[in-house]
Amino acid sequence: MGVLLFVFYVAAAVGALVVLNILLGRPVPFLRWSVLRMLFGTKRLLSEWQGGDGREQAAASYVVANAPAGNVDAAIAALDRFAYRHKFLINVGDEKGAILDAAVERVAPRRVLELGAYVGYSALRMARRLPAGGQVFSVELNPSNATIARQVIEHAGAADRITIVVGSIGDGGQTVQTLEEAHGFTAGSLDFAFIDHAKDAYLPDLQRILQTGWLHPGSVVVADNVGFPGAPEYRAYMDAEEGKRWHTRAHKTHAEYQKLIADLVLESTLLLG
Numbered sequence: 001m002g003v004l005l006f007v008f009y010v011a012a013a014v015g016a017l018v019v020l021n022i023l024l025g026r027p028v029p030f031l032r033w034s035v036l037r038m039l040f041g042t043k044r045l046l047s048e049w050q051g052g053d054g055r056e057q058a059a060a061s062y063v064v065a066n067a068p069a070g071n072v073d074a075a076i077a078a079l080d081r082f083a084y085r086h087k088f089l090i091n092v093g094d095e096k097g098a099i100l101d102a103a104v105e106r107v108a109p110r111r112v113l114e115l116g117a118y119v120g121y122s123a124l125r126m127a128r129r130l131p132a133g134g135q136v137f138s139v140e141l142n143p144s145n146a147t148i149a150r151q152v153i154e155h156a157g158a159a160d161r162i163t164i165v166v167g168s169i170g171d172g173g174q175t176v177q178t179l180e181e182a183h184g185f186t187a188g189s190l191d192f193a194f195i196d197h198a199k200d201a202y203l204p205d206l207q208r209i210l211q212t213g214w215l216h217p218g219s220v221v222v223a224d225n226v227g228f229p230g231a232p233e234y235r236a237y238m239d240a241e242e243g244k245r246w247h248t249r250a251h252k253t254h255a256e257y258q259k260l261i262a263d264l265v266l267e268s269t270l271l272l273g
């Protein structure tokens with residue numbers, strides 16, 4: 001009985017804190033039902049890349065209902081609004097999104113590869129900054145997320161610039177083959193990559209991409225969440241390669257949709273292909 005009573009008191013205390021936080025206008029961004037719901041479902045989140053309560057589909061429906069069709073800016077703003085006001089999303093978000101925007105503008109890539117589409121938010125941000133004729137190819141492990149992302153992208157009118165590919169760079173070569181045979185990935189053709197999927201896959205997937213020869217000197221790779229939740233092996237690799245194979249600029253920032261948790265975005269330029 002002692003344990004049950006303890007669990008009851010902890011649950012009651014957490015509930016009281018969340019209610020107090022809502023009453024005070026949500027000054028503590030992580031004391032939200034939708035964030036706690038996600039934390040309790042972390043195992044599922046990290047295997048299926050969904051919050052477990054249908055929030056990704058709800059986000060897409062929110063975009064369709066609230067953003068005018070054919071407007072990329074409005075779709076991005078609607079996803080930010082949904083994540084702030086309704087349910088927390090693991091998008092790159094508005095603050096880190098601006099870092100991504102600036103990198104895309106600087107590089108002006110013709111071909112972008114994204115790892116982890118989720119609901120299509122960052123693909124839309126990158127597509128918005130592409131030069132004429134530029135294309136984003138986003139590899140997404142979860143077919144439901146791919147469907148949701150396509151729905152958002154279609155509504156935003158960016159389907160001509162973004163292609164979602166279901167798969168994984170680490171699936172034994174199938175997705176690499178699809179990108180080469182169906183989507184025109186060839187040696188030296190890839191100008192920009194955005195890595196934002198499973199944190200322990202950052203480094204092995206970057207190494208697989210290097211092996212394909214798609215990148216060229218001057219290609220830029222941006223990696224999200226290197227500080228939080230953290231990609232320590234990727235960070236150590238870029239530290240060790242600094243000034244040799246890569247030159248990295250580290251952007252100190254905050255984890256998505258709040259200001260309490262620090263994060264790090266790495267922007268790495270390939271020096272030697």
Ligand code: MG
Binds near residue numbers: 091225
């Ligand atoms: Mg991220």
